Amino acid sequence: MNILTLLKPVPNPEHENEIQIDVSSGRVIREGIPQVIDAESRNALEAALQLRDKSGQGLVAVLAMAPESASDKLTEALAMGADEAYLLSDKAFGGADTYATSRTLAAAVRKIEDVKAAPFDLILAGTSSSDGGTSHVPVQTAEWLGRTHISNVCSIEAADGVVRAVKRSEEVMLTFEGEEPAVIAVTRDINKPRFVTAMGIIKARKKPLTLWSAEDLRIDPQHIGLEGSPTKPGRLLAFEQNRAGEELGLTAEEAAEKILQIVRKAGV
Amino acid sequence: MKANDIRKVLILDQGNPVAGQLLQKAAEVFGTDGVQYVVLKAHRTHNLVLTMMEETIREEAPELVLLGATALGEEVAPALGVRLGTGVAAHCVDIKANEEGRLTFMIPAIGGRAVGEIFIPEAKAGRPAIATVKPGIFPQPADAAFAEEIPGYKVIDVDTMVADGKLDPGEKVQGGFRMTEIVPRERSAGSITGADIILCGGYGLGSEDVWQKLETLAQRLGGAAACTRAALDAEWGCEEDSMIGTSGKAVQPKVYIGFGISGAAHHLCGITGADTIININNDKDAEVFAASDFKGVFDAEQILDTLLEMTE
Numbered sequence: 001m002n003i004l005t006l007l008k009p010v011p012n013p014e015h016e017n018e019i020q021i022d023v024s025s026g027r028v029i030r031e032g033i034p035q036v037i038d039a040e041s042r043n044a045l046e047a048a049l050q051l052r053d054k055s056g057q058g059l060v061a062v063l064a065m066a067p068e069s070a071s072d073k074l075t076e077a078l079a080m081g082a083d084e085a086y087l088l089s090d091k092a093f094g095g096a097d098t099y100a101t102s103r104t105l106a107a108a109v110r111k112i113e114d115v116k117a118a119p120f121d122l123i124l125a126g127t128s129s130s131d132g133g134t135s136h137v138p139v140q141t142a143e144w145l146g147r148t149h150i151s152n153v154c155s156i157e158a159a160d161g162v163v164r165a166v167k168r169s170e171e172v173m174l175t176f177e178g179e180e181p182a183v184i185a186v187t188r189d190i191n192k193p194r195f196v197t198a199m200g201i202i203k204a205r206k207k208p209l210t211l212w213s214a215e216d217l218r219i220d221p222q223h224i225g226l227e228g229s230p231t232k233p234g235r236l237l238a239f240e241q242n243r244a245g246e247e248l249g250l251t252a253e254e255a256a257e258k259i260l261q262i263v264r265k266a267g268v
Numbered sequence: 269m270k271a272n273d274i275r276k277v278l279i280l281d282q283g284n285p286v287a288g289q290l291l292q293k294a295a296e297v298f299g300t301d302g303v304q305y306v307v308l309k310a311h312r313t314h315n316l317v318l319t320m321m322e323e324t325i326r327e328e329a330p331e332l333v334l335l336g337a338t339a340l341g342e343e344v345a346p347a348l349g350v351r352l353g354t355g356v357a358a359h360c361v362d363i364k365a366n367e368e369g370r371l372t373f374m375i376p377a378i379g380g381r382a383v384g385e386i387f388i389p390e391a392k393a394g395r396p397a398i399a400t401v402k403p404g405i406f407p408q409p410a411d412a413a414f415a416e417e418i419p420g421y422k423v424i425d426v427d428t429m430v431a432d433g434k435l436d437p438g439e440k441v442q443g444g445f446r447m448t449e450i451v452p453r454e455r456s457a458g459s460i461t462g463a464d465i466i467l468c469g470g471y472g473l474g475s476e477d478v479w480q481k482l483e484t485l486a487q488r489l490g491g492a493a494a495c496t497r498a499a500l501d502a503e504w505g506c507e508e509d510s511m512i513g514t515s516g517k518a519v520q521p522k523v524y525i526g527f528g529i530s531g532a533a534h535h536l537c538g539i540t541g542a543d544t545i546i547n548i549n550n551d552k553d554a555e556v557f558a559a560s561d562f563k564g565v566f567d568a569e570q571i572l573d574t575l576l577e578m579t580e
Contacts, residue, residue: 013498014471021382039501098356099349128342130497133515133534134358136346143350148444150314152339165445169339170284172452174313178445188500189508230355234366234385236377243545245557248564255548255564256574259525262544262562263465263489266522 001055001158002118003048005062006105006125006138007077008038009070013130021236028236037073040126042193044186048124049081049194051158058121059083061112065093065104071209078204079196085207086112090214095226098132102140104224107217109145119181122158127151127185135185142183150176151185269331269391271297271365271372276304276330276420278396280321280344283311283427286336286403291415293406294334297363304420306330309427314343315441320426322351329394332371334363337400337514345400355388357399359514361537373399376514376533383533404461404518404541460510465491466521466542468512470535471498472528472549473568479504481572482527488579494519496535512538527568531556 011019011033020029037045048060062077064070065088074085088108096104113119123145125138135151142149154173155166158180165184167174214224222228248255277294281287291305308324310317321344325333333348335341337359349356357373361383366372370387377384391397415421429435460466467486473479479499486493495506497513512519513535520541527548529535536559539545547560548571557563564571 013501021377098346098358102346102350128515130501130515134346134356135342135515136349136356136358139343139346140350143347148315149343149347150445151343163445164448167339168453170453172450174447175449176313176445177448182445187508230349230353230388230390231357232387232389234372234387236382236384237374238382243559243561245560245563248546248548248562252566252570252574255566256571256578258562259546259564259571259575260578262546263523266464266544 001051001058001121002116003052003058003060004109004112004120004123005041005045005048005060005077005082006123006141007041007045007062007064007073008126008129008137009035009064009066009073010038010129010131012036035070035073037076038126038129038131040128040186040188042126043188043190044124044126045077045080045082046191046193047156047186048122050191051122051156055159061086061120063105063108063112064088065101068211071211074209075204076196078207078209079200080194081200083207085209087209087211088217089211092214092221092225095229096224097229097231098134098136098140099230100224100228102137103144103228104217104219105137105141106144107219108212109141111212111217121161121180122163123147123181123183125183125185127153127187138183138185145183147181147183148178149183149185153184153186154189156184156186156190269371269389269397270369272369274298274303274331274371275393276306276328276332278306278308278321278324278328278330278333280317280333280335280341281307281309282317282336282338282340283309284336284338284403285408286338286401288409288412288415289403289406290334290336290401292409293363294332295418297365300418300420302420304422305415305418306422306424307415309423309425311427312430312437313447314340315444316426316437318344318347319440321348324424325352325396326394330396331391331393333396333398335398335400337402341400345398349398352395354391354395354398357386357388357397360399360401361405361540363399363401371397373397376537383537402514402518402538404520405537407541460492460494460512460519461517463492463519464522465489466494466512466519466524467491468494468496468524468526468529469499469504469506469568470496470526470529471502472530473499473504474528476504478569478572479506481569481576485572485575485579488576491521496529496532514538526556526560527572529556530554531559
């Protein structure tokens with residue numbers, strides 16, 4: 001099976017509190033915040049590696065749109081076992097919403113598939129990233145490519161061109177069956193991503209990592225970045241919070257007693 | 269687009285209470301005088317709902333489309349965005365006209381430390397602005413029949429059309445994936461939706477041991493244990509169903525008690541409906557305190573231990 005995984009580098013969620021926002025200028029200050037591969041992207045890559053290995057043939061490619069500094073995240077994916085990596089990096093991609101981002105990713109998918117002269121059997125992605133978390137990009141990438149899509153998938157099987165995926169909704173689990181090619185967005189409970197091994201790191205050095213700019217994709221400049229985005233950001237405002245913030249007490253015992261009082265008073 | 273350019277709003281009713289919440293909110297913001305509200309009732313799989321929503325938008329030409337940010341809505345909304353060439357504002361915490369009268373969506377912003385305005389300036393009839401909203405962000409209408417009093421209210425009932433054999437889902441959806449099985453979900457923990465008391469753990473809990481203490485206490489107090497995204501990622505045993513925030517649930521308990529929570533907007537916008545908010549955090553400057561009725565600058569584990577002793 002030939003599978004493409006969409007990877008999203010994100011600021012490490014453990015360092016989320018270090019991100020500063022200058023509310024007056026609306027500028028986001030995230031210097032020095034380490035980047036990681038988003039958790040559900042990792043699950044998607046793990047699912048891709050397992051499907052490739054089970055089928056006994058084919059390759060796993062990874063694709064990300066991110067600043068060039070994120071290339072080490074793609075190297076990490078190669079060390080996990082991916083076979084080739086593509087990084088879309090260009091200042092012109094900046095400010096893209098999910099519509100322009102997915103359009104750019106779809107252009108890259110077409111370019112890779114043109115070279116290979118065949119579509120990927122599957123494109124896998126994480127459903128929702130820890131930073132943006134819109135769940136839009138996998139669905140929208142599929143729509144640009146005219147492919148069928150399923151999000152929130154917690155189990156996936158594929159054999160002989162037929163894919164079976166279990167979608168989790170709030171109330172029910174839905175099993176879907178369909179033909180490749182398709183775009184499937186997974187959730188974190190689909191698997192436990194493998195760790196990178198020393199051997200993986202050595203092997204990764206010999207695997208291809210391709211860097212493409214907007215020009216390489218031959219994509220209309222009006223279709224990318226902020227200009228290609230139908231949603232436009234306005235001001236950033238401090239999250240309005242106006243609760244009193246009264247002290248519970250000076251000691252842990254006082255605080256705990258006060259909490260129990262509040263709970264009892266609420267009649268619960 | 270100006271908010272008062274809106275003449276028609278399309279809302280997806282996917283068989284849960286969020287449609288009523290969206291309809292009431294929209295009627296408040298855009299008024300009912302000369303504004304039509306079309307509700308598409310379709311509690312079906314995403315393929316059929318997507319096809320029906322696309323057809324309905326092309327026929328009815330609304331300027332605004334609202335969907336619940338559920339597993340279904342989050343798959344249908346972005347697909348509609350690409351098909352219709354328009355923008356989608358995800359996980360709105362407010363929808364309003366700003367000072368200039370522009371249609372404005374408020375969403376939790378980058379890094380979750382603020383809320384940002386989103387505009388969809390090119391939206392127009394037939395190429396609508398699209399927005400998703402978590403269930404529970406807007407209040408539930410007190411009277412379910414309020415919709416009937418809106419003069420421009422109309423229902424397109426796909427569910428009934430399918431039941432009456434007037435619409436064949438197989439014919440509507442060509443290609444794509446077919447649903448072969450549907451089973452109710454098993455839940456191990458009590459649901460946080462509808463819980464009167466919620467104990468929520470953040471990354472500041474620090475370990476699985478402390479998470480388990482929080483779960484035990486939640487049980488003793490007759491409440492539900494919830495978590496933030498960061499705590500979920502730490503894999504201490506919290507469940508995704510119990511995550512509060514933009515990528516999880518919005519809750520309205522009588523009492524919310526947070527332990528070791530920093531206060532990212534992504535999380536806070538899920539608890540604005542709580543009557544009383546208490547937070548324990550050992551960082552006296554934690555942003556979560558500004559969103560709290562009561563605060564305690566303590567180690568989360570210390571307070572949990574004390575409460576466990578007191579409730580033994």
